[in-house]
Amino acid sequence: MKHYSISEASAKLTIPESTIRYYEKKGLLPLIERDEAGRRLFSDDQIMFLQIIIYLKNTNMPISRIKQYVDWVVEGDGTIDLRLDLFIKHKQTVLDDMALMTEALKAMDKKIERYTNRIQSSKQGKEEK
Amino acid sequence: MKHYSISEASAKLTIPESTIRYYEKKGLLPLIERDEAGRRLFSDDQIMFLQIIIYLKNTNMPISRIKQYVDWVVEGDGTIDLRLDLFIKHKQTVLDDMALMTEALKAMDKKIERYTNRIQSSKQGKEEK
DNA sequence: GGTTGACTTAAACCATGGTTTAACACGTAT
DNA sequence: ATACGTGTTAAACCATGGTTTAAGTCAACC
Structure with a gap:
């Protein structure tokens, strides 16, 4: 079982060395x-363990x-x-967050559509001149 | 067109008054x-505008x-x-974030499954005694 | 033997996103 | 007239999550 230096771990997980030390x-x-x-x-085990931590961090679990x-x-x-309980609860938190984001995405899609239309019609306005 | 006080806006959007003032x-x-x-x-228009801002905040757009x-x-x-460009780019950012979260969710699901199994078999161990 | 590059530490610093505080003003019910 | 609820402000404070700095050690290459 090979061992990695902090720089290798950093590269493998694409996370700054300073963050690893901080963790x-x-x-x-x-x-x-x-x-x-x-x-x-x-x-390798510790790399995998760190990967889990990064997953938790990526889903906004506080340190x-x-x-x-x-x-x-x-x-x-x-x-x-x-x-087990922690993961189950956190999973639900993440799903709730994603639901919020999905709702926001819907609103953004509406904006995108409306803006696209406005740009289209302003172009037409020019052509008709 | 009715007008709302800060406390009414706060209630309608479920966001603290302090945050509205801060914004x-x-x-x-x-x-x-x-x-x-x-x-x-x-x-009403400003309430809707604030709602958009909240959507952007909920999807981690910096102030x-x-x-x-x-x-x-x-x-x-x-x-x-x-x-339009801002919304299109931000939408992609949000989708990327959600992809990361989805990946993390997969890892969590594996953890949940493994832990569940371990708990099951430790229970069996007891029964077999 | 001296410089380079990778590593160490503790502590200071920074950005972000608010929240809280202190001090004060207004309008209304008692 | 006074006390209460609701509002105002600027400025201080707080938590979070790192990043940067300063000062130093060590091994290896030239």
């Missing part, structure tokens, strides 16, 4: 090994809540029901 | 009338960009093509 400082990346010189070493999840993971099997 | 200060609500005592009066849109609206018909 670790916030407690989102426990158990990361270091080499003799103190450099972070990311295993404090991600931290809660991470703590539960560290705590072990006794917290599986809590984690 | 006005940021220039997102030009042309709002005031009564003799200096209180804001919102027409600076919303301001740009508002300025173009104030400027008049000469900016219709710019506004």
Whole structure:
């Protein structure tokens, strides 16, 4: 199992190194090994774990809540029901957000249509001159 | 055409009054009338305009960009093509965001499934004792 | 042996999007 | 006339999520 440096992890996940360090400082990346010189070493598992965190971040889960999840993971099997609940609740939050966005998209489509029509008719106005 | 007080507008759009004032200060609500005592009066049109702003906010358009849109609206018909372009681009941004969220949802669904299975089998383990 | 490049840290800084506070003004019901 | 509810303002404050800076270590190449 290969290990990645922070720059490799950064490249693989397309996320700045500064963000990875920030996440670790916030407690989102426990158990990361270091080499003799103190450099972070990311295993494949840890890359995957970070990917999950990025998914949660991409769906606007606050860092404090991600931290809660991470703590539960560290705590072990006794917290599986809590984690399941967290994912189920978060999924619903995301679906609600997307519903809001879809509603906004509908309004934007109307705007786009109306503006397109106005531009069309103003062009016609010119042609008819 | 009736006019609404800030509290009525707030209730109608389910958004805090403080936010409405904040938006006005940021220039997102030009042309709002005031009564003799200096209180804001919102027409139906302005309520609808604010609703659009809320849609843009709900889809994570930064206030600076919303301001740009508002300025173009104030400027008049000469900016219709710019506004159309803004909406088309923003729509794509929103679709991209939703794609990211959908991808995250897929990962969450896998987690939910795995956790559910683990909980199931741990229950079975108990029963078999 | 000295510079380069990749890494480390803690702490300061920044942008965003509001919310809260303090101090004050108005109109109406008691 | 006074107290209440509702409004006003500017400015301070807050949370979130990073990014940047300053100061330093280490290994390796030239």
